[in-house]
Amino acid sequence: MEAVKKEKIRALFTRHLMEGHDMGLRAVVSSCRESGIEVVYYPRFQAFDEVVKVAEEEDVDIIGLSSSSGAHINLVEGLIASLKEKGMDIPIIIGGIIPNKDIPRLRKIGIKGIFGPGSIPGEVAGFIRDLNVTI
């Protein structure tokens, strides 16, 4: 299929209710907005269904999760399962405190982009734009 670049990219950013630090997430949200990505910011979710619902209603192209508690694997697995139940397939990226050791596993699960604490917010926006060409 030929790569088609959408005019407007819509990205949903969120984190689980139990997550603390959000400086990175807020920086990414601002940076994406500045670069012209339409951001839906959902500060905290309690259940994965909420994320799926927002993603569906807002018709987003990508979901960004933030996790610094160490729960990242459970988080992405839970979200992917909930998306599948609804027959949805939206690419997911994750940022926060993610040990390198877990990166291969996250990629295997299907996570497209992984951004640790040393990432630069602009990289995330660039990544989302590039990803959009291929979806």
Added chain:
Amino acid sequence: MTNIVDDLMDAYFEKPKRTTTWSGFPVEEIYTPKDVEGTDYERDVADAGKYPYTRGIHSDMFRGRYWTKREVTGFGAPADTNRRLKEQIREGVSGLNVIRDNPTNLGIDPDHPLAEGEVGLIGVNLSSLQDMEALTEGITLDKVSMSLICASCPAIVILSQYVLVAEGRGIDKAKLRGTIANDPLHCRYCGWRPSNPIGLSLKLSVDIIEFCTHNMPYWNTAVVNSYDLRENGVNAVQEVAFGLAMAMAYIDGALKRGLKIDDFASRRAFYCSSHIDFFEEIAKLRAARRMWARIVKEKYDAENPNSWKFRFAVHTAGCSLVPQQPLNNIIRIAYEALAAVLAGVQSLHSCSYDEPIALPTEESQRIALRTQQILAYETGVSSAADPLGGSYYVETLTNKIEEAAGKLLNEIEKMGGMVEAMRVGWLDDEIDRSSLEYQKEVERKERIIVGVNAFVSPDETETPGGVHRRSAESEKQQISSIRELKAKRDEKRLRYSLGKLRETAQTGEGENLFQPVMDALKSDATLGEIMGTIREVYGHSYDPLNVLESPF
């Protein structure tokens, strides 16, 4: 080949591109007596131990006693953390510092349906009296300085647990030495979802201050945590202004309860950051010390010199650490710890190099402690008080930070104080603006972070020293232990004590809940049950997450 030689020449002639401090003060090439002409030594600086304490709160500083060497610890079930605490004691810490997990922070029990996966994940779970027993097993509570870090929500319960465990071992609570993080305002700005509305949080905070003032003379009853604000992206000047403004809001609350300033001001402490801009951080802490002394003496008319003293702990800046080339973090931490010591810190947590990756391993935490020990025993920096005092540069920077932070503080006061500045969203805007500015500077390479936007190496696939995770087994254990407790306790006694707590809470905001909380803990009421009961009286749902109904 030519390229490499060109690079080499560039490197040889390279000079610093940025000459402003991280919070934006332009720095001159050199500072001279002219820069400090307006400074009067006795009035503005003074010897260590003398008002306004710019040079330190003790005349002999570390000659009298080293700073307290602590390392924040907490993971898994209480017994897991207990083992690590004992290991730390063997390695030479001089104080303990325990941090709680998320369910504890929210004031819910580990058997709450939404706690799963989070129990003991980023700190230790402390839900019942037996948890505090297990946490402190084998540790002599009258001989240790204990810092208990938690959100404001569970603070009254956690401190009550601690007091009860000590009393159960025959220790008078008046002998207990340590600190409870009792700072409901800052909690709203460190990312965590606050459990209780601000009014109830402030009320419980004052309960703690009041109880400790009357019963625990060596206990620090409240800490203003400007560290977490700093981690959220504010700069050094904002850290000082926001921290002091929050402290003033608590003082106002305690005065309103009827306490006298000199009864409690001396047991208030601050928890500050020490970030990577070395001289600015030292100047920041010196400026904060002077400003606080003047505020407490001049604005609040405190007469006891102990009330004027800005006593502070430092946590080296976690947000300055990066996962790229992680061993470099050891060096960042060492500089930040050195700045804290040169600034006259009372208690220090130096980060572990693997913090941007996972929970610290035993080894990384040992290196963090060794960093402090090398500072204390090898470098000689602890011999003289305020060794940088009188430096034209440091004194000028101290003055500049005081001036800028003073302006911000005035702005907050004009708005009606910190609680009001928060209510109207002013503080949120300030934090957002600064944190975005920080990120942009990194993106534009106006702020160099080695390994991130300069001197980058290929990504590592492994973390040196490995990755520490709390075991899933600990979580299961903790959940089943709280279930067992709930099944075997005396139901009648439990209901009676929670009823008493409810009654006391109903009598009004001025009624201190410390004693009824302790009585409820004695009948094995849990954190979630105690907080839920108090919440209901204040017109909120029993469960802050709106899943559980009150069983009482």
